Amino acid sequence: MVEAYVPPVIITAIWAFIGIICPFFARGPNRGVTQCCIMLTAVTCWLFWLCCYLTQMNPLIGPKLSSNEIMIMAREWGNPIKDTMDVTV
Amino acid sequence: MGDMFRSEQMALCQMFIQPEAAYTSVSELGETGCVQFRDLNCNVNIFQRKFVTEVRRCDELERKIRYIETEIKKDGITLPDIQDNIPRAPNPREIIDLEAHLEKTESEMIELAQNEVNMKSNYLELTELRKVLENTQGFFSDQEVLNLDSSNRGAGVVDEATAQHRGRLGFVAGVINRERVFGFERMLWRISRGNVFLKRSDLDAPLNDPATGHPIYKTVFVAFFQGEQLKNRIKKVCTGFHASLYPCPSSHNEREEMVKNVRTRLEDLNLVLSQTEDHRSRVLATVSKNLPSWSIMVKKMKAIYHTLNLFNMDVTKKCLIGECWVPTKDLHIVQKALSDGSAAVGSTIPSFLNVIDTNEQPPTFNRTNKFTRGFQNLIDAYGVASYRECNPALYTCITFPFLFAVMFGDLGHGIILLLFGAWMVLSEQKLARIKNGGEIWNIFFGGRYIILLMGMFSCYTGFIYNDVFSKSMNLFGSNWVNNYNTTTVLSNKHLQFPPKTSAQGIYPIGLDPVWQLAENKIIFLNSFKMKLSIIIGVLHMVFGVCMSVCNFVHFKKFSSIFLEFVPQILFLLLLFGYMVFMMFFKWFKYSATAELQDETPGCAPSVLIMFINMMLFKNTPPLKGCEEYMFGAQAGLQKTFVIIGLICVPWMLLGKPLYIKFTRGRRVSHVNHNGELTGNMELAEGETPLPTGNEQSGGAHGHDEEPMGEIYIHQAIHTIEYVLSTISHTASYLRLWALSLAHAQLSEVLWNMVLSLGLQATGYAGPPMLAVIFGAWCLFTLAILVMMEGLSAFLHTLRLHWVEFMSKFYEGLGYPFQPFSFKTIIDGEEEE
Numbered sequence: 002m003v004e005a006y007v008p009p010v011i012i013t014a015i016w017a018f019i020g021i022i023c024p025f026f027a028r029g030p031n032r033g034v035t036q037c038c039i040m041l042t043a044v045t046c047w048l049f050w051l052c053c054y055l056t057q058m059n060p061l062i063g064p065k066l067s068s069n070e071i072m073i074m075a076r077e078w079g080n081p082i083k084d085t086m087d088v089t090v
Numbered sequence: 091m092g093d094m095f096r097s098e099q100m101a102l103c104q105m106f107i108q109p110e111a112a113y114t115s116v117s118e119l120g121e122t123g124c125v126q127f128r129d130l131n132c133n134v135n136i137f138q139r140k141f142v143t144e145v146r147r148c149d150e151l152e153r154k155i156r157y158i159e160t161e162i163k164k165d166g167i168t169l170p171d172i173q174d175n176i177p178r179a180p181n182p183r184e185i186i187d188l189e190a191h192l193e194k195t196e197s198e199m200i201e202l203a204q205n206e207v208n209m210k211s212n213y214l215e216l217t218e219l220r221k222v223l224e225n226t227q228g229f230f231s232d233q234e235v236l237n238l239d240s241s242n243r244g245a246g247v248v249d250e251a252t253a254q255h256r257g258r259l260g261f262v263a264g265v266i267n268r269e270r271v272f273g274f275e276r277m278l279w280r281i282s283r284g285n286v287f288l289k290r291s292d293l294d295a296p297l298n299d300p301a302t303g304h305p306i307y308k309t310v311f312v313a314f315f316q317g318e319q320l321k322n323r324i325k326k327v328c329t330g331f332h333a334s335l336y337p338c339p340s341s342h343n344e345r346e347e348m349v350k351n352v353r354t355r356l357e358d359l360n361l362v363l364s365q366t367e368d369h370r371s372r373v374l375a376t377v378s379k380n381l382p383s384w385s386i387m388v389k390k391m392k393a394i395y396h397t398l399n400l401f402n403m404d405v406t407k408k409c410l411i412g413e414c415w416v417p418t419k420d421l422h423i424v425q426k427a428l429s430d431g432s433a434a435v436g437s438t439i440p441s442f443l444n445v446i447d448t449n450e451q452p453p454t455f456n457r458t459n460k461f462t463r464g465f466q467n468l469i470d471a472y473g474v475a476s477y478r479e480c481n482p483a484l485y486t487c488i489t490f491p492f493l494f495a496v497m498f499g500d501l502g503h504g505i506i507l508l509l510f511g512a513w514m515v516l517s518e519q520k521l522a523r524i525k526n527g528g529e530i531w532n533i534f535f536g537g538r539y540i541i542l543l544m545g546m547f548s549c550y551t552g553f554i555y556n557d558v559f560s561k562s563m564n565l566f567g568s569n570w571v572n573n574y575n576t577t578t579v580l581s582n583k584h585l586q587f588p589p590k591t592s593a594q595g596i597y598p599i600g601l602d603p604v605w606q607l608a609e610n611k612i613i614f615l616n617s618f619k620m621k622l623s624i625i626i627g628v629l630h631m632v633f634g635v636c637m638s639v640c641n642f643v644h645f646k647k648f649s650s651i652f653l654e655f656v657p658q659i660l661f662l663l664l665l666f667g668y669m670v671f672m673m674f675f676k677w678f679k680y681s682a683t684a685e686l687q688d689e690t691p692g693c694a695p696s697v698l699i700m701f702i703n704m705m706l707f708k709n710t711p712p713l714k715g716c717e718e719y720m721f722g723a724q725a726g727l728q729k730t731f732v733i734i735g736l737i738c739v740p741w742m743l744l745g746k747p748l749y750i751k752f753t754r755g756r757r758v759s760h761v762n763h764n765g766e767l768t769g770n771m772e773l774a775e776g777e778t779p780l781p782t783g784n785e786q787s788g789g790a791h792g793h794d795e796e797p798m799g800e801i802y803i804h805q806a807i808h809t810i811e812y813v814l815s816t817i818s819h820t821a822s823y824l825r826l827w828a829l830s831l832a833h834a835q836l837s838e839v840l841w842n843m844v845l846s847l848g849l850q851a852t853g854y855a856g857p858p859m860l861a862v863i864f865g866a867w868c869l870f871t872l873a874i875l876v877m878m879e880g881l882s883a884f885l886h887t888l889r890l891h892w893v894e895f896m897s898k899f900y901e902g903l904g905y906p907f908q909p910f911s912f913k914t915i916i917d918g919e920e921e922e
Contacts, residue, residue, distance in 0.1 A: 008598035031459060033093045034484065041488035046550060049496070050599065052625060053554050055674070056618040057596050059681035061691035063587035064570060064608030068579050071572050074604070078564065080571045082579055 009054060016047035094462060094484040096644070097475055099418040100452035100907070107410045107441040108432065112401070115431025115441055116394045116910075117179040122427050123911025125414040126453060130402040139399040147189075148392035154192040155385050161199055162374050162381070169382050171523065176916070177383045179390035181434075188384060195377050202370050209366065210300030213359050217297060218265040218308070219336045220352045223345055225291045225310040226263055226338055259287075259314045261340075262324055266333035268292060268307040274331045278313060281323045287314040312338075386916060393915050409441075415907065417455050421445075452477050455907035460518075462487060464540045472892045473902025480640045482896055489630065489895075490887055491543035496626065497829035497883040498544070500837060501552030502559035503876050508545030514538035544884075554600040555830070559871070560837040562606035569595040570604045584609065589691070590682035612831070619827040621673045621697075627823025627894070628666045631816075634898030635659050641899060653745035657738035658812060658898075664731040665705075666820055672697050675720055688717045695720070704728040742809040747801045811897075819894040825886050833879050840870055 020043025024036040066074070075082045103125075107115050119125055131139060162169065180188060266274055271290060278286045289312050296305035311333070313324055328335055339345050401410040416424050421443070428441045454475050458466045466483040468490070475481055498504070514521060515538050524531070534541070556562040572579070573591050587593075597603075601618075605611045635658050642650045680694040687693065693716030700720075703710060707729070712718040719725055848863030896902070 005595065008596075012599065031093060031462075033095065034462060034487070037484055038488050041485060042492075045488065045492045048626070048629070049492075049551065049554060049622070052622045053600055053618070054596060054598075055677040056621070057602060058677060059679075060589045060593055060614070061617075061680060061682070061694055062610065062614060063589045063592055064604050064614075065584055065586040065610045066604075066608055067584050068582060070607050071574070071579050071585060074568070074607075075572055078568055082572060082574070082576050084576050 012050060013047065016043045016050075019043045020047070094456060094458070094466075094481050096478050096480050097454040097456050097904070099478070100415050100455060101418050101421065101445045102448045102450070102452065103414055103416050103421075103424070104444040104446055105410075105412040105414060105428065105441065106404075106444070107401075107412065107428070108408075108437050108439050109410055111432045111435045111437045111441060112398055112410050113179075113394060114181070114434040115428050116397050117390070118427035118431045118434075119424065120390065120393060120397070120910055120912045120915075121178065122420075122423050123909045123913060124420040124423050124427075125416050126907055126909050127397055127400045128413045128415070129400045130411070130413055131400060136399075140401075140403060141395045141398045144395045145392060145399070148388055148395060151189065151192055151388045152385075152392070154196045155381065155388060158192075158195060158199065158374075158377060158381060159385075161203075162378050165371060165374055167371075167374055167378050169378055172382050172386065176912075177387050179394055179912075180387045184387075185391065188387065191380075192384070195373070198373060199370075202366060202373070206363070206366055206370075207300050209359060209363050210298070213356070213363065214297060214300055215334065215336075216352055216356050216359065218334060220349060220356065221293055221308075222263050222265060222310050222336045222338055223349045223352065225293075226312050227345070228291070229289050229312050259316055260321060261312050261314045261338075262321070262328070262335055263310070263312045263338035264328060264333045264335040265293075265308050265310055266328075266331060268309050270331050270333070271309050271311070274311075274327065274333065277327050277331070278324065281327060282315065282320055285316065285320065286324065288312070289314075389916060389919060390912050393910070393912065397910055415453055417457075417907075451904065453907035454479075454904035456481055456483065461539045464537045465490065467536070468540075468888065468891075469896075470906065472896065473900070474904045474906045476901045476904040478644060479901055479904070480637050480644075480899070482637070482891070482900060485633075486891060487543075490891060491540070491547040493626070493630075493826065493887045493890055494544045494883050495547035495551040496622070496826045497886060498548045498833060498880065499551035499555040499830055500557050500559065500833060500875075501549055501563075503837075503871070503879075504545055504548030504550075504552045506545075506872070506876055507541060507548055507880065511538055511540075511542030511545045515542050544880075555834075556601040556603055556606065557834060557837070560606070560834065560841045562601070562603035564603040566598050568602055568604045569593060569597050570602060586610070588682070593682065615831070615834075616827070619830055620824060623823045623826035624666075624820060625670050625673065626826065627820055628662070628670050630823070630890075630895055631819060631898060632659070632662060632667065634895045635662060638899035641901075649749055650746065653749055654742065657741040657745070661735050661738040661742075661813070662816055664735050666816060668728075668731055669697065669701050672700060672720070679720055687715045693717070704732060707732070739809065739813060742812065743806060747798065747805050750801055751798060815894075815897065819897075822894055823890065825890070829879075829883055829886060833875065833883075836875055836879065840867060840875065844870065 020040050023043075024039050027035040027039065029035070072082070074080065136142070159169070275288050275290075278288055290309050292309045293307065296307045298304070299306050315321060315324055325335070339348060398410070401412040404411055425443055428443060432440050454477055456466055456475075462483065465486045466481075469475070469481070469483040469486060495504070498507075514535060518535075518538065521535060527535070552558065570587055570592050571594055572587070574585055579585065601615075605614060608614070635655065638658075639651060639655050642648065642655065676694060676697060680689055680691055682691055684690050693713060695712070695716075695718070699710065702708075709718065844863060845867045848860035848867075851859045851863075
């Protein structure tokens with residue numbers, strides 16, 4: 002299992018590369034427009050991903066599922082239901 | 091970066107052109123499309139300008155070309171499309187050739203048309219005569235009626251009077267339109283008091299009217315009468331009803347001969363007619379090859395003469411003077427065009443260009459390529475930017491598709507939009523040739539890059555929202571696990587997973603797929619999307635306010651930075667920026683796995699309530715075991731922020747007017763002695779001198795012409811508008827949440843109510859039912875979710891840009907640069 006902080010770091014690094022390094026490679030008559038577009042894309046997309054990530058970081062409520070759905074999840078996503086005590090604390 | 095950041099620098103130039111080189115020089119300038127000419131002859135009537143006769147010549151030529159075009163279209167010949175070598179404007183020799191050509195062709199066409207009409211009427215008469223002869227066979231075959239036909243004068247054997255004495259019947263034969271038959275019969279009955287006997291037989295095949303070419307149904311009639319007077323009356327009635335009379339011999343042999351005669355004549359006429367048609371087609375075919383290029387040449391010629399009419403003729407008649415706006419970067423192109431024009435005519439005296447200084451506001455010119463043109467049009471639709479103002483279109487290229495995608499976030503629909511945009515972009519060469527696709531197609535095609543980008547961003551936001559046609563994708567493994575045992579699961583209809591024990595990690599990219607299955611999905615998503623909307627909104631607005639600094643720096647209004655920008659940004663950041671900060675802080679602080687009780691989810695305060703309490707200096711007592719504030723210094727910090735925000739309001743309200751008042755006072759202090767003189771005169775009238783003195787001896791600065799009262803009022807309006815807009819625009823960004831919720835719910839409803847029925851169908855009828863239902867689901871998806879929701883999101887994004895973003899810094903009081911360009915003239919006329 003990877004550490005918890007690895008995915009955010011990787012994704013931030015990717016958008017940072019796109020937003021900060023890539024503009025230097027822009028060429029052509031529309032260089033300014035291209036650079037501006039790349040930087041704006043990186044900023045907006047990274048911000049969008051960040052908000053989604055932070056919302057799920059410390060969720061205040063959990064999903065409410067029907068028993069059918071729980072059983073399907075258990076079978077398809079590999080978390081079989083156990084017969085031991087409920088872990089609720 | 092200077093491309094689209096602000097509009098280009100323009101220069102007002104004067105051109106001095108030799109009259110003989112004028113036509114070619116203006117032709118070269120039209121090809122380049124870089125200059126916008128000003129009308130120097132505003133007060134001259136259109137019909138009194140110098141080149142009016144030439145314009146009339148062009149009008150004549152255009153009329154001839156139009157006539158020939160209609161004739162070509164009548165014959166169904168298609169005109170070839172000129173795409174690549176668009177011809178240049180013709181030089182004088184070519185103009186004379188063109189005129190001669192068109193004159194010859196037009197007169198030929200008119201002559202052919204006239205001949206054709208004549209021949210066709212002849213043909214019609216002969217055909218009717220033949221029909222009369224054939225159809226009256228039945229009337230005369232029984233008896234030999236003496237041929238008392240009124241048009242027969244040849245056989246002078248029988249005296250008409252004696253024939254009538256003998257009581258024989260005379261007759262007239264002719265053809266009449268079928269509609270008129272009954273009226274005709276009634277009229278004959280009336281005028282003859284029942285003494286006329288009419289026999290008629292309808293013609294089955296319609297005959298073509300020579301003038302219009304329409305088929306008309308006719309009837310052959312024979313009217314039998316007795317007496318001379320009746321004959322005249324009948325003839326008059328026939329003329330009145332437009333019936334054509336024909337000589338019809340009564341004897342059988344004569345009739346046979348006449349029929350044969352008529353038949354041969356008809357065949358000859360047919361031959362001539364078809365030969366004429368062939369000739370006409372040949373003429374039209376040869377002309378049609380050259381016609382489009384002639385048409386363009388004439389259009390260019392006319393445009394050149396219209397432009398030359400804007401020039402001023404120098405008093406000494408030595409040269410033409412024109413004034414024009416030219417982008418500074420294109421001055422060398424204009425120089426080259428002028429020298430090319432002079433060289434083409436072989437003139438020894440060169441034309442030259444003179445840049446003049448002016449205080450007038452130049453037109454706004456943004457150089458766009460095919461990608462940025464769509465976005466620039468979106469901004470220009472609201473208002474053309476003032477000269478050298480910062481251009482929001484540059485940022486709109488990305489923020490517009492992004493905000494659209496926040497509202498449209500669905501990977502499936504995003505792919506549909508992306509494919510549509512990609513198809514239009516990849517085949518744009520071919521699709522650009524479609525001339526009459528309709529207004530809606532032109533709009534979609536013009537915005538193909540916008541649609542492409544909207545599709546790409548929608549795919550991204552759909553991936554983050556984890557929504558593909560209302561289903562989620564489990565790519566990285568869900569992080570919510572079930573910790574209930576079997577009996578609990580089986581005995582409870584619904585179970586909610588507590589985050590403390592069931593949440594095991596964070597889904598790396600996007601929303602966890604479990605949420606799509608959850609019943610309380612909307613509660614979770616609402617919180618997420620609302621916060622997202624406010625965060626995006628506040629950042630967008632802060633960006634807008636910061637753009638005003640660029641404008642202030644460029645126009646050298648440095649005082650406005652301190653008097654307008656600083657209080658505005660402080661107000662926005664300290665209040666709404668702080669709210670964004672609270673959102674982020676809340677995301678980090680409250681966790682289900684926290685040790686302290688005041689950090690557990692039960693104690694998480696509502697950001698909105700905290701904000702309201704902050705503004706109203708109120709306190710709500712927290713729940714037991716929880717704290718009211720999120721961090722220690724929050725109370726004091728909030729009070730400070732609100733107080734600074736309140737101070738910003740009078741700062742915005744009074745800062746600029748007071749500054750203007752002080753600077754005006756200082757500027758006119760050294761011309762006070764002038765003001766005193768007038769001031770004394772006005773004292774005599776009982777007025778106070780000082781304020782009026784300030785206004786009269788003001789400088790060239792625009793503001794100095796405005797009275798102080800107006801400045802205060804303007805600033806008050808701006809301040810109230812800004813303060814209220816911070817609240818209302820921030821709330822307005824919540825439409826990002828609302829539309830994305832509506833989209834997701836519509837998508838889910840469509841799946842659950844339409845496609846599920848097909849997927850759950852059993853038995854042999856299942857597959858065809860699924861096929862039909864899938865078709866219906868596709869139709870609804872495209873019509874409602876892609877088209878309707880797409881247009882709706884487009885509109886709301888446009889509103890967010892125009893109102894919430896651009897009202898922070900945009901003036902938009904410019905006028906667009908409309909250069910004299912043949913390309914725009916020809917394209918514009920083709921659209922009509």
